[in-house]
Amino acid sequence: MAHRLDALLRPRSVAVVGASARPESMGEWALKNLLKGGYEGSIYPVNPGYDELQDLRCFPDLGSLPERPDLVVFAVGDQRIEAALDAAIAIGVPAAVIMSTTIIDDDGVPPLKDRLQRKINAAGIVVCGSNCMGFYNVRDHVWACGFDSAMHEAPGNITLLSHSGAGMSGIIDCDERVRVNLAVSTGNELSVTMDEYLDFALDLPETRAVGLFIETARNPKGFRAALEKANQRHIPVVAIKVGKTEKAARLAVSHSGAIAGNDAAYEALFDRFGVQRVLDMDELATTLILFAELHPVAAGGLVTLHDSGGERQLLIDLADEAGVPLADLGKETVVELEKILDPELPAVNPLDAWSRGGSNYEQQMTQCLSLMMQDDGAALGAAMLNRAPDGVIYPIYLNYVQRAHVESGKPVALVAARQGTGSDEVVVTSTHAGIPVLDSVPLFLSGVRALFAYRDFLLRDDDAPVAVAERAVAEWRSRLRLPGTLGEAGALELLADFGLPVSRTVRVNAGSELDEAAESCGYPLALKTAVRGVAHKSDSGGVVLNIGDAAQLAEAYRKLASSLGPEAIVAPMADEGVEMILGATRDEQLGAIVLLGFGGVLAETLQDVKFALPPFDAAHARRCVDSLRLRPLLDGVRGKPAADIDSFCDLAARFSAIVDALREEIEEVDINPVIVHERGCTIVDALIASKRKQA
Incomplete structure (x- = not known):
């Protein structure tokens, strides 16, 4: 099926404007990479200073080419890019890569980037960039990148999309375990936004996981649609979202012109669509490897095999900190392990199976891991072992995990306790064979947490959002558009009209x-x-x-x-109870978001809230409540009765439906406190700011 990005990502012919023989220049790398990637179409170097480059005829300008190319890769500087783009538009080029920053000193008004964007939009050109490194369509042998590159042999099953050029190259060029079918440095996104690349990648049959390095969603509606498409196809999306702090958000503007947006809104968006958020590039790479090789995983927890009691104890602490559940072994498994283990070793998970070692240690370790992975409570297994003194993996370790994988039919990984090299031949071969070899226990556990979280996300069975009374919606749309303000009484009246329990x-x-x-x-x-x-x-x-x-x-x-x-x-x-808060605000990119959490006069001090995209059901509200730090307070403390969590979650769901229905009229809502009683709950105070004027 044809896609809007075909001319860009699957061109039949490519021209490189600014192609050069100057060593390590953008023009040299752009041409070399097309050849290095095995591009099968026609390649046209364009530079009036050469007759031939890389054994290819070189043309003085685009007008001299024997055909109109599908794609033009511009390897020229900021001072020359506008004229070069004009020449491409003149011959009707459908797609381009602009790697230059599009920033020039003493620029006019409008600035260069805005001028280019207007011309691109008017001509209908599909553009990657500007201020980007280009892309690698490894699947179709199109390496349109103007920078040095590692060799990417076979097309893989990971797609990587990055607003940062280093966010792309730092993953695909530095770890052979990460195999991509498509990697794109999207840059300033003058005409093609990240959601379009994601949509394209989801149609590739080998795509098993997608990684994002994202500053902002420039097309929020398209981004949500692409994430929904990923959900429908059960393709996990893993994301680094930068701009979480105010300082980082400001720098995003100077880097790529991106407005980072409210981080809480992105948390809500990711939660709604099951996007697994990671903190850094190491975590992104590890998590993508696990999804590419081990997804999906069944119900259950993690089982791990060790040859060190101390490292076993460390694993327990790290797993608890990471929120990774460790499987409880069944009685039958424990009995079988006790037959194998030395008497002083407890048959528990995590398992230290070494103790005295001995000549039969390989058989003992292999049997133990296999037995644990066959346990009904095990979803995933791992052997946690150390590298050899020279930093490579002992091949014998692979025997443990390979046999356990075969006998249990469950996914398994080999994890080195400390960092080594991802280019070790044994490591790369084993990983690409479906048994990933990884470094760093914390990184592995962060990836496992994402695996389990995405598994649980796919198992959600949420109800349809709560319906709201159309009569009340119509009335309050009209009232909220009138001059004046609501005040507390008006806010409580609005909530009562929708059936919420107000004082x-x-x-x-x-x-x-x-x-x-x-x-x-x-x-x-x-x-x-x-x-x-x-x-x-x-x-x-x-x-x-x-x-x-x-x-x-x-x-x-x-x-x-x-x-x-x-x-x-x-x-x-109001009767006694736990003081909670419900609220809503608007993100300029993603629209309305709802917050729920612990409230009262300490709400701003506690900052114990979760954010969600409206509308949502009571089950989603319950997941938010269960993730709060102070959640145990709702179960009753110091003789206090337990709070009616179900009632609060039902209220939160109904409130979210109101926010969604009045999203064009309401700017902000603060319901604080909501007192959650032993039975039911009561809204005591509320503020509503409409778009026309704050209440």
Whole structure:
């Protein structure tokens, strides 16, 4: 099936503008890489200074070529790129690679990059770049890259897409265990965004895993669609997302013109679509290798074999820290292991099977790993062993894992306790044969965590999002567009109209109205300011709680009115419970996001919240709640009853549906606190900022 990127990634002919014989120049590498990759189409070097390059006829300009090339690789500097692009547009070139930064001193208005983008869009050219290293379509032998490159022999099953050129080359050129079918340095994405490359890669039959080095999603809608396509095909996506800190986000703008976006929004996006986020390039490479060679894994945990008691103990600590479950061995497995092990060795997972060593150690180690991996609780096995003094892997170690793999039918890896070389012939051969040999226990465990997390993601059986009343949606869309602000009373009214459990409130504007309000609500009472512009009432002395009688109410109101103004709200005190928070905000790229977590006056201090894309169901809300640091508080502490988590999760799901329905009208929502009782929950306070004006 034809794809929009075919002319770029599968060209029938390629011209290299700026091709050169100057050693280690972009023009030399661009031409050499096409030849090195075994490109089978026509190659046209273009440079008026040469008659021949690399045994190929060299042409003075694009107009002299015998045919219009599908792809032009521009190996020219920033001062020459605009004229070179104009020449390509003049002959109707459909695709190009622009590696130059497109930044020039004393530039005009609009700047060079903007001028190029306008011309590219007007001509409909498909462009990789600018400010990129190009791409490697190893599958189809198209290496359109203007930089030095390692040899990439056979097309692999990993796709790597990177906004950073080094993010691409640092993975594919530095570790032979990572085999790519397609790697792209996308750069500034003047016309083709990362989601389009991802869409292309997902159609390649050998793609088993995709790695992303991402600064931002320039086409959020397309990015979500591509991630959904990956889910439908059960192809895992692993991502480094930079710009998490404010400083890194600012630098993203100067690097590629990218606005990094709210990191919380990307966390929510990745969680929704099962993207496995990693922290650095080592973790990215390890995780991609595991997905490429071992995915999918069945239910269960990790079993590991050791020849050191100390390293076994270290593995237990590291697995706990990484959140990787270790399998509990069944009784039958334990009995069989005890028959093999020396008496002083406990038959447990992780297993130290060495002890006294002896002439039969190889047989003993092999049998032990095989038995553990055949256990019903084992999803994945690993032999954790050390490299030889010269840094290479002992080939005998492979006997353990190969036999265990054959006898159990389950995936297995060999993991060296310390870093070695990924280019060791035994390491590369074994990895490409489906038994990865990896370095660093923490890196391995981070990859296993991703394997298990993606497995569990695919097993999710979420319900459809909660439906909201169309009548209420229509009414509040109209009201939120009117001049003025909602205030707390209006915010609570909105939530109540959608059926959420809000506290009863009575608005008062004078002391003479207090008795009627108190009679309506009943003591004990809460009194809160309703003056416009007071967002955090507790910080301003605008909240008085546990008012027990009329005298206390009158005195509290007198002080409140004198300091903040006469407008106030009277409400009954809610029953005891755990204070939680629900909220929503808008990311300029990804749209609405919902937050849920622990609330109250310490909400900003605790920062114990999770983010999710609306709408979602109660099961998704429950996963968010279960991941909170203070989650045990909801189970009851110091004699307090357990909180009704199910009720809160149901409320969160219904709230997310409201946020989604009013996404064009609402800018921000803060519901704090939501008091979660032993049975049910109550919304006590709320703020809503509409797009027209903050409430």
